[in-house]
Amino acid sequence: MTHALTRLTGLLALAALTLPTDISAQGTAAPVSLNPGSEFRDCADCPAMVVIPPGQFDMGFDGGEEGRYEGPVRRITINYAYAVGKYEVSNAEYRRFINDTGHVSARDCNLLRDGTYRAEPGTNWQDPGYQRPIRENEPVVCISWNDAKAFVAWLARRTGQPYRLLTEAEWEYLGRGNRGGHRFVWGERPAEACRESNVFDQSAKRARPDRRIDAAPCDDGFAEVAPVGSLAANPFGVHDILGNVWEWVEDCYVMPLPPSAPRDGSAQLAEGCDRRGSRGGSWLSSFSRQTPTFRGRDPATLVSQIFGLRVARDLSASRPTADTTPRAPAPASK
Numbered sequence: 129m130t131h132a133l134t135r136l137t138g139l140l141a142l143a144a145l146t147l148p149t150d151i152s153a154q155g156t157a158a159p160v161s162l163n164p165g166s167e168f169r170d171c172a173d174c175p176a177m178v179v180i181p182p183g184q185f186d187m188g189f190d191g192g193e194e195g196r197y198e199g200p201v202r203r204i205t206i207n208y209a210y211a212v213g214k215y216e217v218s219n220a221e222y223r224r225f226i227n228d229t230g231h232v233s234a235r236d237c238n239l240l241r242d243g244t245y246r247a248e249p250g251t252n253w254q255d256p257g258y259q260r261p262i263r264e265n266e267p268v269v270c271i272s273w274n275d276a277k278a279f280v281a282w283l284a285r286r287t288g289q290p291y292r293l294l295t296e297a298e299w300e301y302l303g304r305g306n307r308g309g310h311r312f313v314w315g316e317r318p319a320e321a322c323r324e325s326n327v328f329d330q331s332a333k334r335a336r337p338d339r340r341i342d343a344a345p346c347d348d349g350f351a352e353v354a355p356v357g358s359l360a361a362n363p364f365g366v367h368d369i370l371g372n373v374w375e376w377v378e379d380c381y382v383m384p385l386p387p388s389a390p391r392d393g394s395a396q397l398a399e400g401c402d403r404r405g406s407r408g409g410s411w412l413s414s415f416s417r418q419t420p421t422f423r424g425r426d427p428a429t430l431v432s433q434i435f436g437l438r439v440a441r442d443l444s445a446s447r448p449t450a451d452t453t454p455r456a457p458a459p460a461s462k
């Protein structure tokens with residue numbers, strides 16, 4: 129696995145390929161380096177993007193919570209570079225989308241009240257139930273999967289570039305950050321979780337003593353949602369990939385993943401499309417769920433105080449497309 133990744137990334141770096149991109153809202157062209165870790169913006173106020181190299185990894189975990197099997201483990205080969213938002217989409221970025229399009233974002237956000245999530249009438253992305261004004265540099269939340277899709281479609285139209293949501297495989301590749309061998313990216317050192325991830329930690333536990341879930345044995349200084357990029361980046365140069373807010377992904381949810389599920393980095397869209405995937409955990413989620421392999425599964429219309437998005441962008445026309453051919457549901461397992 130290490131050999132293959134080194135060879136692929138080495139070839140990519142040596143090639144020093146570039147693609148044209150827009151660097152302003154008016155569409156002035158400039159090259160984008162495909163060197164791994166390179167950063168760019170397609171317009172002055174577009175999301176900051178990071179180039180992710182090709183690679184291989186073992187996706188999934190042979191275990192999980194009751195009724196939430198995270199396997200089977202499958203070798204995934206992503207043979208294309210792609211770009212991903214360096215940060216989760218912020219309130220400021222989402223506000224520009226709303227102002228430009230007049231999009232009516234979902235309302236009645238699910239908030240945690242007395243140990244139960246329930247829809248709170250009147251709440252939305254501008255008032256997600258924080259009991260204080262939102263901050264422009266915090267990740268946008270209380271958006272549905274449909275809202276997330278509308279955002280990336282607008283960004284694609286605005287820039288003329290192929291923006292989209294991440295696939296589950298692309299997200300997990302990012303989430304792992306080339307750190308194999310452990311279920312948690314911090315390995316056997318759970319106190320290291322707060323270095324990169326705004327998880328449910330000791331500060332959150334003090335603020336919510338009635339929240340009876342497992343907490344990280346560390347303190348990141350944020351008892352609730354944190355401004356994007358507040359903590360260290362992962363090895364790919366991406367911030368908040370674990371923790372802070374759940375991130376909607378493109379895939380339909382099916383469990384377990386069938387043998388026909390893609391192994392090339394593309395989305396699984398043939399089964400289970402009554403629910404969509406999300407990844408990454410949040411500042412209010414159980415510590416045990418802050419892993420690269422835990423899979424969220426919710427209707428596209430769900431609106432939650434801890435759900436946001438991160439954008440992706442194609443860098444090559446050779447990226448494989450998802451198979452959307454409907455299939456019969458796989459038999460239940462595990």
